[in-house]
Amino acid sequence: MTEKVQISLRLSPEHVLRLDLLARSLGVSRSALVEFIAENLPAEPAHFVVLPLVRLMERFREIDTEDVLDALLRYLKRELEERWGSRRPNEVWVTELVSCRLKPELARKYPDLLRASVYSPNAVLGTLAHWGITFIARALGYDVEVPVERRVIVNSEEVIVRGRADIVAPGKVVIDLKTGRGVREAPSSHHCLQVWLYRLILGTEKAKVLYVTLSRMCSVEVTEGDVRKALDELKVSADVDDFTSLVQALMRARERRVPLWHWECSYCPFSRVCPHSRAEG
Numbered sequence: 418m419t420e421k422v423q424i425s426l427r428l429s430p431e432h433v434l435r436l437d438l439l440a441r442s443l444g445v446s447r448s449a450l451v452e453f454i455a456e457n458l459p460a461e462p463a464h465f466v467v468l469p470l471v472r473l474m475e476r477f478r479e480i481d482t483e484d485v486l487d488a489l490l491r492y493l494k495r496e497l498e499e500r501w502g503s504r505r506p507n508e509v510w511v512t513e514l515v516s517c518r519l520k521p522e523l524a525r526k527y528p529d530l531l532r533a534s535v536y537s538p539n540a541v542l543g544t545l546a547h548w549g550i551t552f553i554a555r556a557l558g559y560d561v562e563v564p565v566e567r568r569v570i571v572n573s574e575e576v577i578v579r580g581r582a583d584i585v586a587p588g589k590v591v592i593d594l595k596t597g598r599g600v601r602e603a604p605s606s607h608h609c610l611q612v613w614l615y616r617l618i619l620g621t622e623k624a625k626v627l628y629v630t631l632s633r634m635c636s637v638e639v640t641e642g643d644v645r646k647a648l649d650e651l652k653v654s655a656d657v658d659d660f661t662s663l664v665q666a667l668m669r670a671r672e673r674r675v676p677l678w679h680w681e682c683s684y685c686p687f688s689r690v691c692p693h694s695r696a697e698g
């Protein structure tokens with residue numbers, strides 16, 4: 418049986434062990450799981466599908482609780498804390514470059530408010546949808562949750578721009594996945610800028626935003642024109658094919674504008690303590 422697993426799924430003995438763990442967690446035999454994978458997924462990307470899933474399940478097993486919701490919320494809280502904990506002083510995330518510059522400051526000052534954002538049902542549903550869609554993308558042969566990093570000099574100082582691209586076909590396309598209640602204008606300006614930054618770091622031919630929201634599902638290609646329009650909205654200009662030029666323009670816009678976008682305070686977890694909030698009520 419081991420030999421069959423190794424041949425059909427191209428897995429190492431260590432991965433076969435992991436497969437056993439997954440089968441046990443799912444309450445099925447290893448042969449039933451292998452049969453299912455062989456019948457339902459193309460052989461080549463099968464291990465890309467199985468192994469991240471096994472890793473995810475292993476992390477959940479480390480959480481000491483029998484309550485499913487409790488396990489999910491504790492997992493999300495730990496992920497959030499690890500992400501903030503691993504942050505370097507001169508690091509800026511791609512998501513931050515396209516949002517209000519006060520948010521990281523307030524997140525450090527009010528960590529409880531940041532943690533509380535985990536308890537938003539909308540955010541939890543978004544994360545679950547994200548896992549499901551990237552699972553499918555993996556089965557189709559895409560790379561998913563690809564870490565990206567590029568160093569640039571801004572005002573004579575080195576800045577590390579870091580992020581994670583949701584779905585990537587190397588050299589061809591990078592896709593940013595957006596979930597939530599809905600989208601008024603697709604693609605939104607900040608989504609255009611975000612996925613374009615990933616495109617410049619990864620050097621893909623195309624950039625797309627995939628919206629899977631409660632009111633609308635669509636995949637939209639982002640063009641140079643969309644990026645220029647987004648920069649016009651922020652009243653800055655840049656060479657949109659040059660990563661450094663684009664980052665510098667976004668830094669300038671963030672310096673001048675608080676919040677960065679007119680709608681931003683209404684969705685900000687810090688609006689109740691922020692002296693610059695424009696959120697109503």
Ligand code: SF4
Pocket residue numbers: 517518519520523675676677681682685686687688689691692693694695
């Ligand atoms: S409330 Fe508005 S101004 Fe304050 S941090 Fe949030 S987005 Fe920025």
